[in-house]
Amino acid sequence: MLKTIEQNNLYIVFDDSLISDDIERCFDAQYWQHKDKVTGSATGRGTTWFVQLKTIQAALRHYRRGGLFGKIISDHYFFTGWQDTRSVAEFHLLKTLKDLDVNVPTPIAARVVKKGMTYQADLLSEKIPNAQDLVSILQQRQLNDVEYQAIALQIKKMHQAQVNHTDLNIHNILLDTQGNAWIIDFDKCYEESGEEWKEGNLKRLLRSFNKEVNKRQIKWGIKDWECLIKAYHQ
Ligand SMILES: Nc1ncnc2c1ncn2[C@@H]1O[C@H](COP(=O)(O)OP(=O)(O)O)[C@@H](O)[C@H]1O
Numbered sequence: 001m002l003k004t005i006e007q008n009n010l011y012i013v014f015d016d017s018l019i020s021d022d023i024e025r026c027f028d029a030q031y032w033q034h035k036d037k038v039t040g041s042a043t044g045r046g047t048t049w050f051v052q053l054k055t056i057q058a059a060l061r062h063y064r065r066g067g068l069f070g071k072i073i074s075d076h077y078f079f080t081g082w083q084d085t086r087s088v089a090e091f092h093l094l095k096t097l098k099d100l101d102v103n104v105p106t107p108i109a110a111r112v113v114k115k116g117m118t119y120q121a122d123l124l125s126e127k128i129p130n131a132q133d134l135v136s137i138l139q140q141r142q143l144n145d146v147e148y149q150a151i152a153l154q155i156k157k158m159h160q161a162q163v164n165h166t167d168l169n170i171h172n173i174l175l176d177t178q179g180n181a182w183i184i185d186f187d188k189c190y191e192e193s194g195e196e197w198k199e200g201n202l203k204r205l206l207r208s209f210n211k212e213v214n215k216r217q218i219k220w221g222i223k224d225w226e227c228l229i230k231a232y233h234q
């Protein structure tokens, strides 16, 4: 069941069937380090820590800005209301998608700490077991048509759920060892009606493939894209 804690400067939403730890402390990487429950990490804008909960592993992320602006006020955002904050919004968006059977991490808990007119945010979500992002996989091998179809299916389902993924790139798509595709990183994403924006998500994804061909020599070609797009439209 979803529970919330609301105090003057603190808001937490969590699923009490997934986490039974000290909920006020479980957003701090140090807490998990002291308990020797950190199982790994990944770096994107910041560090995502993987931690072992009772039954599942979780990914712990502190929200940070990218770019030059981010170097100045790296992790503070202007506060307009608890439900508008980065982590609470992502938590609820993941819940919506999960309930519609889209392969996204199950949200576990979100925290917002208010500091004057600004806030800091953290999210705990399920770590997708036995999965790697497409960039890592494509540096080692090509994907086959069935794998591209699995990726297309999840993008299609996300779009049928009317969720606009504003950062749909190949770092944010994972493939597990069972051949399931997963979409992650819904920071700044939102529900949107209509169809026009869907093409924008796909264009961004295509740019990402092209970029990584040059940057990391990924094993990908235009035939692969045609396969993905064909499956998306089926
Ligand atoms: N739920 C998850 N399961 C498995 N790996 C994850 C998960 N969340 C993040 N990662 C890994 O961490 C990286 C960075 O996380 P992400 O949520 O995309 O944050 P950002 O891009 O803002 O740094 C991802 O590219 C992925 O490799």
Ligand SMILES: [Mg+2]
Binding pocket: 044, 171, 172, 185
């Ligand atoms: Mg990302």
